[in-house]
Amino acid sequence: MEQALATNPLVDLPSSREKILDVAEQLFSRRGYAGVGLREVADGVGLGKSSLFHHFRSKDQLYAELLGRVLRRLRNQLRPIVTAELAPAEKLVRWIEALVDALAEQPASARLLVRELVEDGQFQSEELPEAVEATQVLSEILGGIRQLLAEGIEQGVFRQVSIPHTVQTLIGATVYHFASGEFGDGLLGRSLFSAEAVKTRKQELIATLQQGWMA
Amino acid sequence: MEQALATNPLVDLPSSREKILDVAEQLFSRRGYAGVGLREVADGVGLGKSSLFHHFRSKDQLYAELLGRVLRRLRNQLRPIVTAELAPAEKLVRWIEALVDALAEQPASARLLVRELVEDGQFQSEELPEAVEATQVLSEILGGIRQLLAEGIEQGVFRQVSIPHTVQTLIGATVYHFASGEFGDGLLGRSLFSAEAVKTRKQELIATLQQGWMA
């Protein structure tokens, strides 16, 4: 018996909705929320501009949903590490590795995140439920790394660093790095996302931060 | 967050041109190039929108000039440290302190810089002479820190870190930090730019990075 391709769940043909999110993710990550018009998104998907509004209520809501998708993915990859039963030093190494892997796997993520952190709260203060949820997911991620650092300090394996400053340093060293686009490519002399560059990034980060934070 | 005006208003009244640059710096740093319209800039200065075009040829040129102003200031504060006759370890500490001081003194700087680094080259590829000059100044700054790191590695006082990755970590730990706005304020529980937060940032950074990079 033949199955229609479009309805076969094994051949996951992307829905229009997903295609829109993918295209929007690329564009927003590169040029920011205000820098991208819905016309460009629609063109990238191969739809008319008006058709986007069948899938999303507004540009804001599309963006918030995008951000939520990125943050949930990050949380899902980082959460098991925080709750694992491991020594804090080992946990920290794995957490950094997992974060780097997650950011490297989907190159648009880091840029979207940096923009969100640098932009003054346009979206977290929105009444959009999607934006509220995204903010909560971000809080979860932050709570995780804070707890991890607190454990290490309490057990005396990390020196008494300032937890907020250390979180900032971590974000800068990972999220900023993978968000730095052409500038970062130029500095490294290769793509930030090449297998070698990702591997080197992990090694450098872990060496520096482990040495710098161990008691 | 107020920009320092001229020292003596009776003698040194700021020109419209300077007022425009100051207002634009605040706005662009907070919401990005595409996120700010010239109408808002003009309102902030107290002029009509058209009057801006008497002082600047286009929005692009206004932005490029802004960026150049920020970068030249940074370069001027960092250059003497790189060329000073000091041991590399001491130089690095002073360089970090000077960078933190420079970013903390003018809160809009870090955000403008992060945006520029994260944005895919809209301005460096321009034909605007102002943009070309800004790119050169950025290169000067980067050349300085690269040289400083290379010296330290050569003399065996720093371990053999990857220079590009180390530069990225430094940028992330300083520029990103001071660009993180409301998010950073919330994380620290106080303004990123308060005297205490700036002092703590320096201490944490120097302790971590010095430990992490020393041979």
Added chain:
DNA sequence: GTCTATACTACGATAGAC
């Protein structure tokens, strides 16, 4: 679910009076 057509607003930029 996608289309055309359209409403309304804002944008960057120019012309020309004062």
Added chain:
DNA sequence: GTCTATCGTAGTATAGAC
């Protein structure tokens, strides 16, 4: 040096045919 008026374009979003 600033103003008003205007141009042409593009922005988000809606209405309604198919």
